[in-house]
Amino acid sequence: MIELEGVPELIDPVMVAAFEGWNDAGDAASAAVAHLHREWQGKVFAALDAEDYYDFQVNRPTVFLEDGVRKVTWPTTRLSVVRIEDSDGKGRRRDLVLVRGIEPSMRWRSFCNEILGFAHELGVEMLVVLGALLGDTPHTRPVPVSGVTSDTDLATRMDLEESRYEGPTGIVGILQEACTHAGVPAVSLWAAVPHYVSQPPNPKASLALLNRLEDLLGIRVPQGELTEDARAWQLGVDQLAAEDSEVAEYVQTLEEARDTADLPEASGDAIAREFERYLRRRDPQTDTGRTWPRLPKESRDPKDAGADPSDGPEADGGR
DSSP: OOOOTTOOOOSSOEEEEEEESTTBGGGHHHHHHHHHHHHTTOEEEEEOOHHHHOOTTTSOOEEEEETTEEEEEOOOOEEEEEEETTSSSSSOOEEEEEEEEEOOSSOHHHHHHHHHHHHHHHTOOEEEEEEEEEESOOTTSOOOEEEEESOHHHHHHHTOEEOOOOSOOOHHHHHHHHHHHHTOOEEEEEEEEEGGGOSSOOHHHHHHHHHHHHHHHTOOOOOTTHHHHHHHHHHHHHHHHHTOHHHHHHHHHHHHHHHHHHGGGTTTHHHHHHHHHHHHHHOTTOOOOOOOOOOOGGGGOGGGGGSOGGGSOOOTTOO
């Protein structure tokens, strides 16, 4: 039985999740959710029992001092809620349920069922999982972000790709499949991080994920210092590349390949999305008309997620 004491009745809630580990190149996804929690002053209302899901020899607890008293922080997954008082510039209030933690070491199906249990109790309409992967992409170009779903209807409504990935997957892929079995609309957003500069942080990739989330949900996300951090990150990588001729040549090769691939898109959907985002930030009255399906509560019962998520096709989280 899930107890959610102190959580108010939520308004059009969407769950946004990210997990450190295999699905989080450059910590881009987990940093994006942390940014949402920080900017909207999220309140943690639940944490999963670390004993159930984590191998402490893999993800070790940390010891710290607080007012001279030794305390321990255990690796876990925490849930918080943020209320957006003006989500679209027209006074519309809505809530996000943020899930941030570490990819579990064990009992993935139980882990997903517990997350879906919270989603059901809170009346969550859709779950969005953020991820980041290493790719052959230059740091000097916009970060590619793909939106993937296993739901054909959702793909059509929200201009997303249908998952066709086959191979090893992480908790993002398993959670998305669990949502499919439970009848919960789910989307995963993936940012491509340059493999030659994969160490965290990567604020440019985090910012790209948040921009794509804005487009998906039709909300305005305060960027805080993230924009400046992204500029500083790119400048730093520029300087490192300039000091190594082989790296600079390789980056140029990636740039040429990327520019060639992007040519057909230069006058299409990419410009339209950027223009929508510009209008949303500049003119509060702009309505992009983005909607998503509402699911009756009774059809979102997490008990339907009891089927083995590995029975269906994997989400695009296995890379």
